[in-house]
Amino acid sequence: MEFFFAVLAFVCLLPCGLADFQGVALYAVKQSLQASDNQLRDWKPNMVNPCTWSNVMCDPSNNVISVTLSSMGLSGSLSPKVGTLKTLSTLSLQGNAITGKIPKELGNLSSLTSLDLENNRFTGEIPSSLGNLKNLKYLTLSYNNLSGTIPDSLASLDNLISLQLSSNQLSGPIPQKLFQISQYNFSGNQLSCGRDLRHPCVAEANSEGEVDRTIAFGQLKRFAYRELQIATDNFCEKNVLGQGGFGKVYKGVLGDNTKVAVKRLTDYESPGGDAAFQREVEMISVAVHRNLLRLIGFCTTPTERLLVYPFMQNLSVAYRLRELKPGESIVDWPTRKRIALGTARGLEYLHEHCNPKIIHRDVKAANVLLDEDFEAVVGDFGLAKLVDVRKTNVTTQVRGTMGHIAPEYLSTGKSSERTDVFGYGIMLLELVTGQRAIDFSRLEEEDDVLLLDHVKKLQREKRLDAIVDKNLNKNYDIQEVEMMIQVALLCTQASPEERPAMSEVVRMLEGEGLAARWEEWQTVEVTRRQEHERMHRRFDWGDDSIHNQDAIELSGGR
Structure with missing residues (x-):
């Protein structure tokens, strides 16, 4: 009524x-x-x-x-x-x-x-x-x-x-x-495919014996090595788009003029051989979301493992922030906000909607690509490990990039969704500042080579304008900048248990629940900083006594 x-x-x-x-x-x-x-x-x-x-x-x-x-x-x-x-x-x-x-x-x-x-x-x-x-x-x-x-x-x-x-x-x-x-x-x-064995959802052999390129329901294609060799001009160095922990990425053009990015893996582990590798890439291909890079197909030989993705014409966020060529326009503030939210939604999908869940383990601006509309597309996910909730998270090798790696992952080798949250927080700081996660040039002015420490210091001093990328020429909303920095600092807390889940990050970026979470963080952070300063003063006192000449002489032989 x-x-x-x-x-x-x-x-x-x-x-x-x-x-x-x-x-x-x-x-x-x-x-x-x-x-x-x-x-x-x-x-x-x-x-x-x-x-x-x-x-x-x-x-x-x-x-x-x-x-x-x-x-x-x-x-x-x-x-x-x-x-x-x-x-x-x-x-x-x-x-x-x-x-x-x-x-x-x-x-x-x-x-x-x-x-x-x-x-x-x-x-x-x-x-x-x-x-x-x-x-x-x-x-x-x-x-x-x-x-x-x-x-x-x-x-x-x-x-x-x-x-x-x-x-x-x-x-x-x-x-x-x-x-x-x-x-x-x-x-x-x-679902079933019907009785026709030549139906596209069934892998088959053609007259020459190469496996057919159409596999399973996700349209995952199996490419011939020669096909990718031709597409990349024999993996020519001039076609290299980037290089990371998993290998080089080459720009390529297929026979039908489709532009692709071919990732040539240099460090892969597939004890089960081709079959195990194929099962893994098929699981990755099931992760379909507008903010995730779609896997087109793959190629395996006795010595090669290659993955094929669509080519992103606006390259990566890192490129758009720091590697622009003369005449190329910067990423404006509204676009940076959209990138932040799109990346968060992509990671939320990997963590909370994939089964088994997928931990990225190398979230950074270089691994967030931009499509023709400058929408964020998270790449390189699923390559490190597909984490099954029923199994341990202990890994044999730490993956990632210094400055982006969560402290607990670096020290213990244990990865979780919250290690991705930490990397995402650092990426937010990259979006705001335009700077790298580690910059040794800052040693000339201060001790904070880590971007996180640098931003924390400026934030405590309430110098938000000094944080923002100067290339934006002050064309931004300072309240939105403050909000993004707050989300970033919540994501990069030292304790993984205190970091928000990506679903919560999405809500905070959309304006829900940030104020209360930030107020709680500030209270805890002030207490921690006071304790740190107290311990630092105690350390300084002890350090001065060691370097005091009288103390040294009195402690000498008698």
């Missing part, structure tokens, strides 16, 4: 036209998703125009065209009222905890081009009504609890570019036409 009067008040306050039914629908969505008082607080019945609401975009005619409610901690169910938003082209609810069935009324959204419900708790079948969405290009339903078969109606979506249905409880055959889509992932289900 309360909801009825709220909607009635909403309708009475609105002028006749488009805004009224759109606002009613959106308010119903908010109510059914059980948004808290801090979430969608401007979605109110007495607000005249829903086009002014947060996370809502409209066209010039006040038609709602986009609703994005990603990673907001929403629960409840999705209201069927959403189906009345006929002009909606983008609906993104990924990364929440939404339950219940996917409303069949979504099939009424004739303008919809992108539907993303990934990482929720939807149950029941995929509505066959989604086959009515003739303009749909991207359908992402991965990591839910969907059951039943894949509707044949999806095969009629001629404009569909990407279909992501992995990690559900789907069963039955896959409509064969769906294998003609450019990007698809059906892994993590109990």
